[in-house]
Amino acid sequence: MAKMTLEELRKLRDKKKVEIKKRDVSDRDTHIIVGMGTCGIAAGGKVVLDTFLRELDSRHLDNVIVTQTGCMGLCYVEPTVEVISPGMPPVIYGKVDASVVKRIVDEHIVGKQMVSDHVFDRPSADIIKDGGK
Amino acid sequence: MAFRNYILVCGGTACESSKASAIYDALVAECQAQGVSKDVQVVKTGCFGFCEQGPIVKILPEDSFYVRVKPEDAKELVSEHIVKGREVKRLLYDKDSSKKHAKVEDIKFYQKQFRIVLRNCGFIDPENIDEYIAREGYGALEKVLFEMTEDDVINELKIAGLRGRGGAGFPTWMKWNFSKQVESDDKFIVCNADEGDPGAYMDRSTLEGDPHSVLEAMTIAGHTIGANHGIIYIRAEYPLAIKRLEIAMKQARDYGLLGKNILGSGFDFDIEIRLGAGAFVCGEETALLASIEGHRGMPVPRPPFPAVRGLWSHPTVINNVETWANIPIIILKGGAWFERIGTPDSHGTKVFALTGKIRNSGLVEVPMGTTLREIIYDIGGGIANDKEFKAVQTGGPSGGVITKDYLDTPIDFGSLVKLGSMMGSGGMIVMDEDDCIVDVAKFYLNFTVDESCGKCAPCRVGGRSLSNILEKITKGDGTLDDLDKMAEIGNAMKKASLCALGQTAPNPILSTVKYFKDEYLAHIVEKKCPAGKCKSLITYSINVDKCIGCTACARKCPVQAISGERRAPHKIDPSLCIKCGVCLETCKFGAVEVH
Ligand SMILES: Cc1cc2nc3c(=O)[nH]c(=O)nc-3n(C[C@H](O)[C@H](O)[C@H](O)COP(=O)(O)O)c2cc1C
Ligand code: SF4
Ligand code: SF4
Numbered sequence A: 001m002a003k004m005t006l007e008e009l010r011k012l013r014d015k016k017k018v019e020i021k022k023r024d025v026s027d028r029d030t031h032i033i034v035g036m037g038t039c040g041i042a043a044g045g046k047v048v049l050d051t052f053l054r055e056l057d058s059r060h061l062d063n064v065i066v067t068q069t070g071c072m073g074l075c076y077v078e079p080t081v082e083v084i085s086p087g088m089p090p091v092i093y094g095k096v097d098a099s100v101v102k103r104i105v106d107e108h109i110v111g112k113q114m115v116s117d118h119v120f121d122r123p124s125a126d127i128i129k130d131g132g133k
Numbered sequence B: 001m002a003f004r005n006y007i008l009v010c011g012g013t014a015c016e017s018s019k020a021s022a023i024y025d026a027l028v029a030e031c032q033a034q035g036v037s038k039d040v041q042v043v044k045t046g047c048f049g050f051c052e053q054g055p056i057v058k059i060l061p062e063d064s065f066y067v068r069v070k071p072e073d074a075k076e077l078v079s080e081h082i083v084k085g086r087e088v089k090r091l092l093y094d095k096d097s098s099k100k101h102a103k104v105e106d107i108k109f110y111q112k113q114f115r116i117v118l119r120n121c122g123f124i125d126p127e128n129i130d131e132y133i134a135r136e137g138y139g140a141l142e143k144v145l146f147e148m149t150e151d152d153v154i155n156e157l158k159i160a161g162l163r164g165r166g167g168a169g170f171p172t173w174m175k176w177n178f179s180k181q182v183e184s185d186d187k188f189i190v191c192n193a194d195e196g197d198p199g200a201y202m203d204r205s206t207l208e209g210d211p212h213s214v215l216e217a218m219t220i221a222g223h224t225i226g227a228n229h230g231i232i233y234i235r236a237e238y239p240l241a242i243k244r245l246e247i248a249m250k251q252a253r254d255y256g257l258l259g260k261n262i263l264g265s266g267f268d269f270d271i272e273i274r275l276g277a278g279a280f281v282c283g284e285e286t287a288l289l290a291s292i293e294g295h296r297g298m299p300v301p302r303p304p305f306p307a308v309r310g311l312w313s314h315p316t317v318i319n320n321v322e323t324w325a326n327i328p329i330i331i332l333k334g335g336a337w338f339e340r341i342g343t344p345d346s347h348g349t350k351v352f353a354l355t356g357k358i359r360n361s362g363l364v365e366v367p368m369g370t371t372l373r374e375i376i377y378d379i380g381g382g383i384a385n386d387k388e389f390k391a392v393q394t395g396g397p398s399g400g401v402i403t404k405d406y407l408d409t410p411i412d413f414g415s416l417v418k419l420g421s422m423m424g425s426g427g428m429i430v431m432d433e434d435d436c437i438v439d440v441a442k443f444y445l446n447f448t449v450d451e452s453c454g455k456c457a458p459c460r461v462g463g464r465s466l467s468n469i470l471e472k473i474t475k476g477d478g479t480l481d482d483l484d485k486m487a488e489i490g491n492a493m494k495k496a497s498l499c500a501l502g503q504t505a506p507n508p509i510l511s512t513v514k515y516f517k518d519e520y521l522a523h524i525v526e527k528k529c530p531a532g533k534c535k536s537l538i539t540y541s542i543n544v545d546k547c548i549g550c551t552a553c554a555r556k557c558p559v560q561a562i563s564g565e566r567r568a569p570h571k572i573d574p575s576l577c578i579k580c581g582v583c584l585e586t587c588k589f590g591a592v593e594v595h
């Protein structure tokens, strides 16, 4: 890289800032947890995860963390996704695919509305413990 | 390009020496092998300040904090955490916690900390200037070059109330202002990275983890006072910090952030590195400048102060690494923001190197005004092995001890001096009941005696006499008037020594005599060392009622001083015993006693 002008430095900073922000989890308020147990992966969990990352990235939503977890005990509706965001109760969505991911991002995270048809309640604790069997 | 996970591998000196590089390589290789290298970015960062538990690996966004990681663990970390999204429990810092994740926020070590100086350490890759720039790096320089006047900069530092972090706490704006006002065809900016206090390593970690913050700050100072040359004086024992600085300087030059006509502003500034041989006295500013000029590193009387007449007789602003690291953020966020952090006497934060008998040793950055109790118990996790807290030493060889009664003192420059210690550069050594206070005083005094440059008599002769008296006391030959004699010599050294090395050398003695007079008296009058440290004052013996005659101690004693039949009580021959303490550690029945 050759010597920079002030303009070039600012442009570089704006570009790199977006990249490094993704690493900074300190003030993120929304958490998406994708079920990636064997059942989740078999049902397409990986596609869901990648679609989330792409959708959030293209909308510049940098207040969201996406993490994975094991089986949530809702194997019959996998892939499942839990969304925790401010001003909304924690919700588990089931039967999620790429188009549902887009709806979750637009309707739930941006619009603060639950995505109907896909809400599944969390089973009681004892079911979670034995893996939903 | 969005990464799903970020793996941060600590590349600080402590972790590096325990294989951080190999761990980094192994993680990169595993990501490749397991087909996730597109989803994951592996980054080498500076010290997390948690060296005790190193090597450290942190994985984001889960914020999982893995400790004592080995290269062999890379496979499992990738296959479990990255591929399957399951944390590797056995490597987590907080293994038995019932919560879902061991997040960095959950570790008490980090809860009371407030990171300004170390804001980028452990987060950015210090060898990549783009990451520094992404964190508002060189934004302060932009402001200074294009938006602020020189007086604005000085005024902002004045509002901030920033005081030097190298020990003396001199207001930074004043120093800069002195240099700015002097007319001179040449001026210099110097960074003091000599860091000679035993146990201190905060400057090293800052340079290793965030070298650009210091380069940017020095350039800002250059523009403000009208200097075009900067010099970083760093001890040669800091190879990693030197390497990171060299990489940073090259990258800054390539980008035009150092060198001629910076960012097209017409301002020229460049920085060079000078290596010091690691003499403690060379950290003193006038000795440091003499050493840069190629003379022997000996202090000269001040005034004139370096700010007015320094390197090659030109005005020279010399600041400590940590002082420099505070500057860019003050310029960016404004002096008023900084002023609100801390106490009326001292603003901002201070980085301490917490070591000694403490559960979590490491680098700690807290707002001024945090109490010692918070640092030692909340952040440091309390005394190791559930022993009794005895005292904490601050200010290194120039400081003193602080006892239990003062643990709730909010620490700042003023309060520590009032207690007979000082801030110093930030070493903080915790002592427990097993530490002998006379022995501690002797350690620090002998350090300064060894490091005295010998130029002036009060320090050279006074230090030696004090050391002789302490030696006498720990041998059991002390007399009561020794205490008065030490006070007399100490006070003379304080008044008459040329530089602060000699002026502060008696502090460890004066403060320990003040707070632990009983312990000195035990050595002098009863000829006893209550902590069982001073060899001449203790004897080892075996309690016949407790000894079951297992022969374990006799087999371990290096000088065969222990005799006795199997199953019969054993005996130590005091004329042979060299007081190594092995029998005490060996005996499982508590039969060996020290008096
Ligand atoms: C014996 C002695 C050793 C010193 N060692 C250091 C040191 O290692 N690092 C440092 O920054 N200042 C050290 N100082 C303080 C410097 O003389 C000087 O005050 C400091 O570099 C000024 O920078 P500041 O205003 O940013 O603190 C030492 C002083 C004395 C008397
Ligand atoms: S006080 Fe000690 S170190 Fe300082 S100039 Fe005198 S002899 Fe040298
Ligand atoms: S203290 Fe050491 S030398 Fe003395 S008796 Fe015990 S083991 Fe032997």
Ligand code: FES
Pocket: B010, B011, B012, B013, B014, B015, B016, B046, B047, B048, B049, B050, B051, B052, B054, B055, B056
């Ligand atoms: S060097 Fe790794 S945490 Fe300090």
